[in-house]
Amino acid sequence: MRKTDIAPISGYYCSRALLLLAAAMVILMVATSGSAGTTPAPKGTAEFPVERPPFTPGIFPCSACHEGMEPDIKKRELSEHTQVKLHHAPEILTWCLSCHDAKNRDKLHLVNGDLIDFTESYRLCGQCHGTNYRDWKAGVHGKRVGYFAGGQRTYFLCVNCHNPHDPKFKPLKPEPPPFKPLDKRNGP
Amino acid sequence: MAHKHMTRREFLRLVTVAGVTGAAFSVASCDKRTREEFLQKHFLEMTDEQKKSVIARLEDQYLKKYRKKFTISTQGAQPNTLWGYGLDLSRCIGCRRCVYACVKENNLSRHNPQTQWIRVLRLKKGNLINLEEAEHYYDPPEVPEEGHFYMPVQCQHCENPPCVKVCPVHATWKEPDGLVVVDYNWCIGCRYCMAACPYRGRTFNWAEPKLPQDELNTSVHYLGNRPRYRNVVDKCTFCIQRVRSGRYPACVEACPTGTRKFGNLLDPESEIRYLIEHKRVFRMKEDLNTEPKFYYFFAE
Numbered sequence: 001m002r003k004t005d006i007a008p009i010s011g012y013y014c015s016r017a018l019l020l021l022a023a024a025m026v027i028l029m030v031a032t033s034g035s036a037g038t039t040p041a042p043k044g045t046a047e048f049p050v051e052r053p054p055f056t057p058g059i060f061p062c063s064a065c066h067e068g069m070e071p072d073i074k075k076r077e078l079s080e081h082t083q084v085k086l087h088h089a090p091e092i093l094t095w096c097l098s099c100h101d102a103k104n105r106d107k108l109h110l111v112n113g114d115l116i117d118f119t120e121s122y123r124l125c126g127q128c129h130g131t132n133y134r135d136w137k138a139g140v141h142g143k144r145v146g147y148f149a150g151g152q153r154t155y156f157l158c159v160n161c162h163n164p165h166d167p168k169f170k171p172l173k174p175e176p177p178p179f180k181p182l183d184k185r186n187g188p
Numbered sequence: 189m190a191h192k193h194m195t196r197r198e199f200l201r202l203v204t205v206a207g208v209t210g211a212a213f214s215v216a217s218c219d220k221r222t223r224e225e226f227l228q229k230h231f232l233e234m235t236d237e238q239k240k241s242v243i244a245r246l247e248d249q250y251l252k253k254y255r256k257k258f259t260i261s262t263q264g265a266q267p268n269t270l271w272g273y274g275l276d277l278s279r280c281i282g283c284r285r286c287v288y289a290c291v292k293e294n295n296l297s298r299h300n301p302q303t304q305w306i307r308v309l310r311l312k313k314g315n316l317i318n319l320e321e322a323e324h325y326y327d328p329p330e331v332p333e334e335g336h337f338y339m340p341v342q343c344q345h346c347e348n349p350p351c352v353k354v355c356p357v358h359a360t361w362k363e364p365d366g367l368v369v370v371d372y373n374w375c376i377g378c379r380y381c382m383a384a385c386p387y388r389g390r391t392f393n394w395a396e397p398k399l400p401q402d403e404l405n406t407s408v409h410y411l412g413n414r415p416r417y418r419n420v421v422d423k424c425t426f427c428i429q430r431v432r433s434g435r436y437p438a439c440v441e442a443c444p445t446g447t448r449k450f451g452n453l454l455d456p457e458s459e460i461r462y463l464i465e466h467k468r469v470f471r472m473k474e475d476l477n478t479e480p481k482f483y484y485f486f487a488e
Contacts, residue, residue, distance in 0.1 A: 135487060138459065138462040138463075138466075139449070139451075139459035139462065140274075140276075140449060140459055140462055140463045140466070140467070140487060141446065141487060142446045143440075143441075143443065143446035144436070144459075145436060145440075145441045146435065146436070147433075147434045147435050147436075148434060148435070148436060148450070148451065148458075149434035150433065150434035151434055151435070156446070161444070161445070161446065169281070169445065171281075171330035171331060171332065172281065172283045172330065172331060172444065173283075173329065173330060173331075174282060174283045174284050174326075174327070174328070174330075174331045175283065175284035175285060175287060175288050176284075176327070177284075177324070177325045177326060177327045178287075178302060178304055178307070178324065178325065179299070179302045180325060185299045185300060185302065186299070186300065186301050186302050187300055187301075188300065188394065188395055
């Protein structure tokens, strides 16, 4: 007798609970689709105002000389650009056309074939040096000068500090040490 | 006639009157400039009008002394700013470019005495905690040297600055944007602050600063890089004259390896916040509870 009393009541609650669950799921789906629509696009295309790439005077545009030349893509000892000594990554991996584009000499190319300007060379470097690229974008690797607020801020390109053909930092002559306390130049 | 003895009360009255008259006479008899200088109020108590007149007087004095027109700013702290500094110990090569950029930007005395606000310490690798063995007179032909690393030290702009606590005349204080500054017109040269600073972040002008005429920086701040006087204490201000108008400090711009970082600790998008959140950071002598706003970090 009791069982028959309870059964319709529990069935009633079960159906109500299912209904509520379904309603909640619908609301959740609507909410998530709405929030997906308002999520801001990633800042992958942000512009970085950069310093001028440190070209050797008179060398750019490269096409001025390379224009009518037939590209020779074979890895070899160059007869021109003899001052460039490539000490960047294992020799087997790199050579001029790993970064410079054979068809358009005024551009660099990424691994996926996209052509980029020399002022965007950080994208090229970032392909291998991902952690440094991430820090550079945040301003923690490399250097920024100018105004961090209320004016123009300039980012140093990777190549403003590292020679792209020989990127290891070279030792510097330090500025003179301070005078010692008893130095005549420190006296009264 | 009986000899008249002066009572204690009469004597004190006489001394007080003589003293007050003497002081009033000496103030009244000196020239207007000296009088104004003597009666100048504390910087934090000045009205805008009073600041203007002090600035006009100082600009005139500097013009006569250095034969160059100085522009002295009294720009106050920007709202919602708390300046913080980051220094990457894995990148510093000890070249001292920052030291000399600072000297030039902040009109520091070149010799007799030489004052420098940044000291670059050379330490043996693996010896970071033993500062007693640090050397700052190193002079090799080239840096970095094998087996060493370098740790530049300057004012750490503590949130809890011991130098401010000990000043007997409140000539040094912490600004709302966190910069610890000195009023060179109020400092009495007692050097208590220098004794209290655990970072050796302050320097003393034992004589008038010797500044080359052609290297004077004439764009100055009252609390920052204006030429100092004899017998006053000065210190790094994070280039107050630059950062309050949104520019990086001179040492940040001079560093050839990008070791130095600067930004607003209250801005979650700033470089300083990024490095605190993502890198291994420490502050010097944290155990002293000075709460420096100068963060050393290792990016690599």
